[in-house]
Amino acid sequence: FSEVDNQVLSALHDTWHAINQSALAHLHYFNDIEAANKAMALAGVLEQRLRVFKVSEEDNVSGEHKNTFLRSKALTSLVLGTISYKRREFDKASKHFDEALDVSDNVIMKSELYSKIGKVFMDAGWQEEDKSEKEKKYKDAVQMFQNAIQMFHSSKKCLREPAESKKQEQIADCLLNDGVAKRRLSQYENALESFSKAIQIWKGMDESKNSRLNIAELNFHIGCVHLKSRGKAKATVKNALEHFQAAKHIYDEVNRSMNLDPFEVENADVSYWSTFVKTVWKIGDCFKCLREVRDASEHYKMAIRILDQNDGLDKYHNSWTALYKNALQLHVQDHKRKKKSELKESPAMIEKLKEHLKQVKA
Helix, strand or coil, X not given: CCHHHHHHHHHHHHHHHHHHHHHHHHHHHCCCHHHHHHXXXXXXXXXXXXXXXXXXXXXXXXXXXXXXXXXXXXXXXXXXXXXXXXXXXXXXXXXXXXXXXXXXXXXXXXXXXXXHHHHHHHHHHHHCCCHHXXXXXXXXXXXXXXXXXXXXXXXXXXXXXXXXXXXXXXXXXXXXXXXHHHHHCCCHHHHHHHHHHHHHHHHCCCCCHHHHHHHHHXXXXXXXXXXXXXXCCHHHHHHHHHXXXXXXXXXXXXXXXXXXXXXXXXXXXHHHHHHHHHHHHHHHHHHHHCCCHHHHHHHHHHHHHHHHHCHHHCCCCHHHHHHHHHHHXXXXXXXXXXXXXXXXXXXXXXXXXXXXXXXXXX
């Protein structure tokens, strides 16, 4: 290349890299998919301009310009995959992440890509209706998370502490998702092992909100595993209850620190409040198993009230069916006892829960 060519190539590479970073910022900090998508359209134009110089992956040349092209190409594919994933376009997301894997030579990026592909498989499995296909997707997800974890561990320790901390967070995130996929495959002991490793990593990190929320989510999943795998014996239920209450304690602390009222939420973070509601619901289930009617009812009412007042959570989605059924069963059983009924509001609550279930089925 001539000196002018080199200057043009460097400028194009720098611009392409900046556009990729801008798109990632729009996705991660603002969740602005449309802005990221517009940036990617410009990235596509730059990629075509660079191909004129014969530095792409198909061209039989070597050198720093080709390596830079491949790194930018990998990052663009990662961004496009993330956009498709956020749009729930799982086939497109998987295709883009695979393209990034093919051209990336960076161990950390490859680890991240395996993790992202694992999330694609796991979410696609959750939506899959065919039982055998669902199981296959969860198994594929586990394999991807394992690949990511192994690759993260094989990478050199980062010289800068922030970079090393981020890597540890990514390993913990892989372990959490690995545990969730294994829990859905009924591999409960393996799931517990992954959750336990993840929680130890987060406990060794700083006391940031992010660390605490991840510990809360892990406590939630550990509680679910105990309930699902070890029956409804009193000791098991109490063990699960401790984990759910530990999770709720963290959520309550975060809510107070951010002046968040669960019953007055605007522009809600759906993922955050969904996990919070599920935690409260599971505490209610534990109290129901322990026949502590008043405490069970209190937590069911809290979960249902949050759903009623938070449009983003879609209170008629079928994922809340078990909550309504369990609460209805509690109030019906209590109402039948009449003379020793602990819950004065049971008749009204029974009608409300029946209406909720009717709407869910509709």
